[in-house]
Amino acid sequence: MxxxxxxxxxxxxxxxxxxxxxxxxPATASALRSAPGYGPELAVxxxxxxxxxxxxxxxxxxxxxxxxxxxxxxxxxxxxxxIAAQGTPYPASAPAEYRVLLSNDGARWNAAAxxxxxxxxxxxxxxxxxxxxxxxxxxxxxxxxxxxxALGIKEIWVTGGRDASAVAKGFRPRCQARDGAIRLTWQTPxxxxxxxxxxxxxxxxxxxxxxxLATLRAGRNEYLDRVPNWTPRYYWLEAVDAGGRVLLTxxxxxxxxxxxxxxxxxxxxxxxxxxxxxxxxxPDASLKHLGDAAFVVGPGAGAAADLAANGKxxxxxxxFYQTSGWARTFPxxxxxxxxxxxxxxxxxxxxxxxxxxxxxxYAPSVFCRPDNVEYNAGSILYTACPNSARLRExxxxxxxxxxxxxxxxxxxxNGYEDDVAAGSVCESRAHQHYYGEQLTGADAFLGLxxxxxxxxxRRHPNxxxxxxxxxxxxxxxxxxxxxxVCDGLLWESYLRSSYSTPKEHVYDWQDVxxxxxxxxxGWTASPPRRMFVLSYPWDRAEAFFxxxxxxxxxxxxxxxxxxxxxxxxxxxxxxxxxPELVDLRLGRPVEPAQYGGARHGEVYSREYxxxxxxxxxxxxxxxxxVPFGKTRRYRExxxxxxxxxxxxxxxxxxxxxxxxxxx
Ligand SMILES: [Zn+2]
Numbered sequence: 330m331x332x333x334x335x336x337x338x339x340x341x342x343x344x345x346x347x348x349x350x351x352x353x354x355p356a357t358a359s360a361l362r363s364a365p366g367y368g369p370e371l372a373v374x375x376x377x378x379x380x381x382x383x384x385x386x387x388x389x390x391x392x393x394x395x396x397x398x399x400x401x402x403x404x405x406x407x408x409x410x411x412i413a414a415q416g417t418p419y420p421a422s423a424p425a426e427y428r429v430l431l432s433n434d435g436a437r438w439n440a441a442a443x444x445x446x447x448x449x450x451x452x453x454x455x456x457x458x459x460x461x462x463x464x465x466x467x468x469x470x471x472x473x474x475x476x477x478x479a480l481g482i483k484e485i486w487v488t489g490g491r492d493a494s495a496v497a498k499g500f501r502p503r504c505q506a507r508d509g510a511i512r513l514t515w516q517t518p519x520x521x522x523x524x525x526x527x528x529x530x531x532x533x534x535x536x537x538x539x540x541x542l543a544t545l546r547a548g549r550n551e552y553l554d555r556v557p558n559w560t561p562r563y564y565w566l567e568a569v570d571a572g573g574r575v576l577l578t579x580x581x582x583x584x585x586x587x588x589x590x591x592x593x594x595x596x597x598x599x600x601x602x603x604x605x606x607x608x609x610x611x612p613d614a615s616l617k618h619l620g621d622a623a624f625v626v627g628p629g630a631g632a633a634a635d636l637a638a639n640g641k642x643x644x645x646x647x648x649f650y651q652t653s654g655w656a657r658t659f660p661x662x663x664x665x666x667x668x669x670x671x672x673x674x675x676x677x678x679x680x681x682x683x684x685x686x687x688x689x690x691y692a693p694s695v696f697c698r699p700d701n702v703e704y705n706a707g708s709i710l711y712t713a714c715p716n717s718a719r720l721r722e723x724x725x726x727x728x729x730x731x732x733x734x735x736x737x738x739x740x741x742x743n744g745y746e747d748d749v750a751a752g753s754v755c756e757s758r759a760h761q762h763y764y765g766e767q768l769t770g771a772d773a774f775l776g777l778x779x780x781x782x783x784x785x786x787r788r789h790p791n792x793x794x795x796x797x798x799x800x801x802x803x804x805x806x807x808x809x810x811x812x813x814v815c816d817g818l819l820w821e822s823y824l825r826s827s828y829s830t831p832k833e834h835v836y837d838w839q840d841v842x843x844x845x846x847x848x849x850x851g852w853t854a855s856p857p858r859r860m861f862v863l864s865y866p867w868d869r870a871e872a873f874f875x876x877x878x879x880x881x882x883x884x885x886x887x888x889x890x891x892x893x894x895x896x897x898x899x900x901x902x903x904x905x906x907x908p909e910l911v912d913l914r915l916g917r918p919v920e921p922a923q924y925g926g927a928r929h930g931e932v933y934s935r936e937y938x939x940x941x942x943x944x945x946x947x948x949x950x951x952x953x954x955v956p957f958g959k960t961r962r963y964r965e966x967x968x969x970x971x972x973x974x975x976x977x978x979x980x981x982x983x984x985x986x987x988x989x990x991x992x
Contacts, residue, residue: 342529342538344765345565345578350407351490356398356465364479369396372411372482380414380421380483387420387477394480395468398487403433403463407492409442409456411467414481415748417700421481423452426471431462438466449802450474453752453771459491500577501808502528502564504584509558511584514551515566521576523547523568530554531563534581534764534776534807538565558586559783563807581765583776583807585783588790596793596885598911600625600641601863603889606632609639616641620911622887624793626740633735642737644793647727649777650743651694651710652676655723661686661706668711673759674719676711677750677770687711690756692749712750716773718761724777728784738785738793738816745774746799764806775806779814795819795861810856817859820848823886824875827867834865838878838946838984842933845882846925852883861885869907870985873967876910877942877986881926881935883918887911913966913988915940929955932981940990945981953979953987962992 358369360381367382383394400406413423430438442456450473458465465487472478502513517523526545529538542564543552556562566579600622606629607615615632616639619625624642625632633643648654655675659668669688678690687693692712696703713720728739745751750770755762762768764776778794785792797819800811811818824841826834851858862884864875872888879886888907916938926935926942933944934955940963945951955977957963962973966988977989 342527342541342565342567342575342578344531344535344537344563345581350488350492351405352488353486354400354404354406354489356400356486358396358398358485360396361394367481372396372485373398375484377412377483380481382414382418382421382479382481384479385418385420387479389475389477391420391477391479392469392471392475394472395466396480396482396485397464397466398485399435400463400465400487403461405461405490406431406458406465407488407490409454409458409465409467409485409487410752411451411454411485412483412748412752413452413454414483415452415695418481420478422473422478423450424454424467424469424472424480425450425475427451427467427469429456429458430466430468431458431460432464432466433462435464438464445802449799451802452746452748453801455752455803457492458487500566500568501580502566502582504564504582504808506585506587506813507553508588509555509586511554511556511562511564511586512551513554513564513582513584515579516550517547517568518577521568522570523576524571525569527567527569528552529565529567532561534563534583536563541567556586558588559786561585561779561783581807583779583809585779587786595917596623596861597914598622599861599885599887600911601887601889602627606635608632608635618908620908622911623791624737626795626887630731630734630736633737637735642789642791642793643735644738644740644795645731645736646742647724647739648742649715649720649724649774650713650745650747650798651697652713653710654727655713655720656711658708658710661709663709665689672711673757675713675717675723675760676757677714677747677755678757678759679749679753680756682749692747695747712747712770714750714755714757714760714762714773715745715770715777716755716762716764716768717757718763720760721763721777721780725780725784728781732784732788737789737791738795739781740819741778741781741794741796741815742798744796744798744800744818745771745804746801751801751804768806769804771801771804772806774800775804775809775811775814778811779806779809782815797821812851812854812857812859817861817885820860820862823862823864824878825867825871826865827871842878842881842925842946845879845884848884849882849924861887863887863889865889866907870967870982872907872910873988874944874984874986876907876913877944877988878946880915880937880942880988881933881944882924883921883935909966910988913940913990915942915988915990929953934977940988941977943977943979943981943987943989945983945985948983950983951981953977953981957989961989963989964992965989 358373360369364382364385369381371379372381414421427444428440429442431441432438500518502515505512527541528543530542565581567575568577600619626644629645656672665688683689694710694712697709764773782794794815848860862879866872919936931947931951960975964971
């Protein structure tokens with residue numbers, strides 16, 4: 330007699346894998362303009378070593394350009410992909426703001442997609458279109474930071490058909506982190522009529538769901554799951570008809586519970602220390618120069634105990650984008666086969682890659698290629714695969730041992746904006762992929778950062794994981810974006826970056842201010858986009874200008890703290906200590922939603938619980954006349970002058986900032 334399988338086994342569900350798009354479609358290319366020797370055909374020849382480039386001359390007119398594909402006839406299109414150039418040849422770069430236009434006749438155009446707000450520079454892109462067209466045009470309005478870069482494209486193509494995973498994506502549970510719980514909500518796709526939903530939860534990506542967490546009537550579209558804080562969980566749904574047949578499986582969603590942000594103190598300032606750390610027993614202890622910041626970025630775990638004894642946390646430097654620290658480095662002359670053997674457990678592999686001197690399938694990380702300024706033939710590192718199960722083990726073991734040693738969090742340098750691996754899926758068979766087979770390098774990077782953040786926060790609720798460097802804006806880890814999985818990014822060289830002359834890297838104040846206003850909103854957006862800012866001011870006056878400008882938008886600020894080069898003799902030397910600014914405590918903004926503060930003629934101000942900042946961004950002297958709202962006793966920090974009155978009344982020099990503290 331044949332026995333039926335037990336009911337539970339029938340219900341057990343496998344980790345869902347989405348259906349993808351079709352193949353690359355052949356196309357002919359044209360462009361608004363091209364630099365000599367860099368024609369449009371070079372972006373559609375299937376060879377990433379050649380490129381189309383709009384111009385070889387830096388010019389702000391380069392921001393506006395278009396590049397067009399002609400498919401020969403109207404065809405179903407799933408996505409538009411491109412791989413853009415990054416600095417080679419100069420000034421080639423990638424779009425930051427763009428639209429994708431479609432046409433059947435080359436005359437009438439419809440906008441089908443646009444760059445997501447604040448997306449950043451898109452070296453790799455995969456824009457969902459799911460439409461029919463003959464002509465596809467990428468039209469840009471901003472290349473890189475808009476200062477004169479020219480659009481350069483190594484390869485651009487569309488894929489045919491429809492990206493069916495986009496349909497399932499509409500059917501992904503939306504997860505909201507709560508304190509000790511995750512709230513899941515979903516919408517039933519209009520194309521199916523289920524009787525019930527089965528909700529599955531697993532602790533590891535890719536794991537099989539042995540039985541549903543819940544079976545819910547079709548009318549119910551939410552579920553509250555109680556889980557421990559800072560412990561990742563993975564969910565998916567099945568829409569099931571009355572006969573028990575699965576109609577549609579959702580995409581998986583990743584989530585973790587977290588206490589509310591208000592449970593931790595706001596970070597007003599932080600410290601940077603690039604030099605050798607001198608402990609508090611040293612006559613010239615580094616602590617004397619650090620200021621009273623919440624945490625210090627830079628020193629290794631060796632400084633953690635000394636700093637912790639003085640109430641400060643350390644964020645040591647770590648990278649995940651290259652094999653550094655996780656596998657050996659190799660000289661450029663190393664035997665490629667030997668290299669391949671040693672890096673295979675942790676390095677990104679793609680069969681189409683071939684860099685001269687490197688094992689086929691592996692990419693030297695961007696800083697380790699001969700055309701890069703940091704290239705060192707004696708020390709080549711390879712691009713890591715953040716999805717590698719072995720790399721994940723090594724990273725988490727490192728994180729735990731550093732936490733045991735007393736660190737407060739991590740400074741993850743160089744993000745994951747690798748031009749090869751960020752936008753593509755690793756094809757390695759030499760290592761297992763922990764986070765799932767469909768993820769790009771950048772998607773998996775978010776998963777790894779999420780696990781590091783959870784390790785840190787389980788140990789230290791006030792711990793910090795900060796990312797420096799790019800991560801593609803469309804990177805997504807099962808519904809989580811970068812802002813969900815870390816405490817924020819670092820904006821290096823905020824407003825001023827004066828290394829060896831006072832006017833070396835001077836950014837337009839209005840541009841910086843406009844971005845800062847958006848960044849202030851980003852701190853409370855969903856998903857959050859949080860930015861920490863770091864200035865390299867030339868002198869004390871410039872430090873006050875940078876600090877006060879950042880505080881118009883309540884951004885956590887630091888200046889590079891170092892003392893080895895007080896006379897600015899060396900490019901990149903670190904100099905200037907600003908503990909007096911790092912030590913300031915303004916409290917919370919009086920009007921939290923007054924993003925960017927208030928304007929009084931040419932002068933800007935922002936009021937806090939304990940004081941007020943004033944900025945003169947113009948090139949001329951301005952008379953500040955900022956009303957306090959009531960009579961205040963105050964100390965103006967820059968001059969040290971004390972006073973009493975109902976108005977900040979001072980002559981502000983060109984490009985300056987002042988701070989009034991209530992007494
Ligand atoms: Zn891999």
